[in-house]
Amino acid sequence: MMVLTSWGGEAASGRSASVWRRSALAALLLGAAILLPQASPAGAATVTMVQATEPPTLVSLTNVATTALAVSAKVTEGLLEYDEKLDPKPLLATAWDVSPDGLTYTFKLRDGVKWHDGKPFTSEDAAFSIDLLKKVHPRGKTTFANVSAIETPDPLTVVLRLSKPAPYLIKAFAPAETPIVAKHIYAGTDPASNPNGNAPIGTGPFKFKEWARGNYIAYERNDDYWGKPDPKVDQLIVKFIPDAAARSIAFESGGVDFGYRTPVALSDVERLKALPNLKFETKGASYSSNVTRLEFNLDNEYFKDPRVRQAIAHAIDRNVIVKTIHYGLATPTSSPIAPGLAQFHDPAPSPYAYDLKAAAKLLDEAGLTPKDGRTRFHLTLDYNPITTEGRRLAEYIRASLARIGIAVDLRAQDISAFVRRIYTDRDFDFVVNGASNLFDPTVGVQRLYWSKSFQKGVPFSNATHYSNPEVDRLLEQAAVENDPKVRVELFRKFQEIVGKDIPDINLVSPTFLTLHNVRVHDLVTTADGAEGNLAHVNVK
């Protein structure tokens, strides 16, 4: 009612306005009456998650947009979850075994698990899901490439037979990455248009309740959850707030409880850190590490010459990028494998350190001397619009390259036009892009450097058109190498070669923070943090 007094008071000062005021009030009440809310349990413990945009689907089966990954696991669980170091922990599978030759994976499933519609969960469901994922998941064809047969010897055992070892496979069974769906719902249907994507049925701690499009998703407690006494909250709400400033305000005013992948503008982080009711968490982001990169189109006349690429590498200072573009919330990396994948990451610095004189010398050697005394040549720089840092990084690169005589024009476009330009039309010079390393370099990094992954029309493939037979050999061997030590060696060698060849310049790995209200506890318990099933979340 405050709303009316706040402006009604002003209106009342006009003599003729009282009639208008009454009719305005009536109009407002009429409008409001159209939209009476639905009843819900009183005094329930509710936690609210915030997302910038609405997911296209609630099950990350045929579409793995980040927004879909964020909500999927609450209802649809996976066989395993992972601790901060990516070591597997039981979820729907209670025990697992990988044969020494790496060709047989045996999962013992949890007994007594029920789907939300009351039907029992069995090995049939798990086998069906993995087979389905191999066919329709955007990276399922890669992840499960070597799976040649799936067997279900009894209702609580699943056996995967592999044609070749897949050393990364054991890390692929997180709920959002490899969702286990009900066979009786998906069998014989088109998975992309199955209504389960809008109103999912799963085994998870939360049951789907309502999806008010463009507004919120409501989940309620699954009273029959196998992991009793979890879940500890009665309701989980996912709200969509597209504006970054409005998200900060919602955190400040307590309108939302948590968000992940740094849910506020980076420039707001310092200010919000000072507030007593909010807490930032760095854990829960190790299941997916990103690397921000400057990719060259190697078919471009200038970038064919390695000296030009080296000169550009010499002209960029990663520390400036960390400090000014990312407000300190990033780690410099010159390796294509993110520091987050600590086992494989090569911390050695780039052979092309920040050195403007060396850059100018290389360009002179390449015969690209300034024509008018200042500018050597012109280039156009595109940037991936999906993050706000992309544009600022592109601006920094423009300024840096101006200092060595390369004039850069920035080109903006939305995500669809961007993907079309880079991966289908290949109409670009160089591009600021990000790449998710996912949970293993074979799944996340190989596609960017493998010559066979140069496929027109396939986003986030080999955009540079890089081709080095030695790199191909190393990647292909690492993909099937069963010995972890040898595998690390192979990736070390790969990083060394790519670091020297620089088909792209790896710059930084952004730090993803989970932000939550202090009343929320046990939010981050796994490597995928808020992307997990949130069974343990409670409020105090």
Place this chain on the structure above:
Amino acid sequence: MRLLSRAGRSLGRTLLQAVPTVLGIVVLNFLFLQLVPGDAADVIAGESGSATLESMEALRRQFGLDQPVLVQLLSYLDHLAHFSLGFSPRYNMPVGELIMSRLPFTLLLMVSAFTLSLVLGIAFGTLMAAFARRWPDRLLSVLVLVLYSAPGFWVGLMAIVLFSVKLGWLPSGGAMTIGADLSGWPAIADRLAHLALPSFSLACFFIAVYARLTRSAMLEVERQDFVRTAQAKGLSAFTIQTRHVLRNALIPVTTVAGLHLGNMLGGAIVVETVFGWPGMGRLALDAVMARDFSVLLGVLLLSSFVVIFANVFIDLLHAWLDPRIEAH
């Protein structure tokens, strides 16, 4: 009765004009959208960060993008002819259903902002005219200038900072308290509390426009002969101002307001973004970004209907304000 038959005639005439217009809008939009680089499959793959040749093909098949453009257009028109807005593969639901879930929120925001801007604008204008060139006029002029020049999203954010963060009186976003057990008056109060800031943000520019328009129109009408006659008849100043001056001054105001309804529908996108209001403007923007053209065309179609009906309503308002208009 007269009003009703007039409404019928006006509606009939407008619909006759509307059908070819709307058809033109649909076909033109459809063809223009073909020129936009990238398609729905590119967006989904871009969001997912992963794809294979097979998954891209599957997406294009699912969206019907593997069909020739003409076949896509004809199939869309065929759906329209059957009063269906088609199906959105991205949202995995019928477009009509999707839009209808957003339409009430858009209408609520639009109607309340429109009402608010007319009420406050006319009230301010009347006051300014009544005290022309004296201090209440000057004071209100400054206020109106601020409302006129400050962008709506900025006003919205500042209002959130003041009323939500500092004072804690009003919610910072959304359309209702989700998951709260409310009914009856508390529920309506909750809706109004959520509506207050967005509708004010959307209205503030228009308040300024109507205030200035009302002021100048009233000052002009005041100089007319019939006002002098009314004064000579010995009517009170109040009656003259409200019954004679204001009523006549409202004609230009309502005319302009009618034109503004379309603007409001478009301007709502910014307000919807700042306040997380689940309206159609945001849906349209998302549909463009996602290249989900069946949704976008549906929104454009529905929006044109909303504007057409709003104009019929303004037409009727005119007739009520000045019965002479009907004669033409």
